[in-house]
Amino acid sequence: MESQITQNTFCTYTGPRFEAETTVFFISGNPGLIGYYHPFLSLLAQNLAEPSGQSKTAYQIYGCSLGGFEVDERTSLDGSRFQGNKDEPELHDLEDQIRFVHQRLTAVMGESNASDASDPPVPRKRKVxxxxxxxxxxxAMEVVKRHREAADVSDFDIVGGVMLFPTVMDIAASPSGQKLTRLLSFIPRLALVVSFFARLLTLVLPATALRSIVRFVMNDPPVHALDTTCNFLQSRGGVKQALHMAADEMRSITSDKWADDVWGVAHAREPITKMFFYFGVNDHWVAEKTRDDIIAARGEKDGSGPRMFVCEEGLPHAFCLKHSETMARKVAGMIQDIRST
Structure with missing residues (x-):
């Protein structure tokens, strides 16, 4: 795959493309627009291109918008395309997004393995x-689970995972989850109502006025976040998709449903997936009790299991708005740790 940075896709390399034996595959939060993460992914590539150790690994860095969040040209989960106002965008729930990401990962790795005839051959079993x-x-956890179930027919290994401000359990118990749940109980068709008013707002207001309002509400965000939010609000189905998906998250993200091998516990079957979890403090999407319960139940013990950290620097859940530099440096260190084993 060629390097590209668009509204819907991010792909770059830390060295010659044919030398990239490891793909770093990024999965966004909700709303799932990759534009929010462009600076973070660019800085991550820079940090990975300058490793602190002696050996140097070439990486492919890839991410794309989730299904239903694509700007301008949209691609449905079955691969068909639709543009303009001819068709109403299909709404995707959490299961749809899991299948979308899993299929996209498989496609990206297939493209990476199909090297040009003029390039040196790439290793048969690439790393992700x-x-x-x-x-x-x-x-990501569900993708690891499904990939391991189909590992015998896969031509790549998922060797590690970095989970940032992870909403992997009991999201409805978080402060924002409680508010959203109450709101959904009062307005069952919240996604339709809010998307209608958002659409009306973008039709009535000139683009400059919309940008001014967004800038004020977001407390003067950086340009990439301002542009992405305006694109999100002006898209045909983005707002409805975000709320539809959020409602499904409240129903679906509950108890721990993964076996030890998905969590990367050392006594589980090979190959081990090395996992890092990075939690925030006072994260409005992760309850403090939920975070502490996850660390107590699943955190590293006697050198086995995922390594879990609680942020000591006060980084917010939405780190991609103004804290990409700090997070890119931390994540690069975690990835280098994963690949050093």
């Missing part, structure tokens, strides 16, 4: 490190 943010961590 997943990065998930927010609900992207839940999707």
């Amino acid at each position: 490190v997943l990065i998930g943010h927010s609900v992207g961590t839940y999707i």
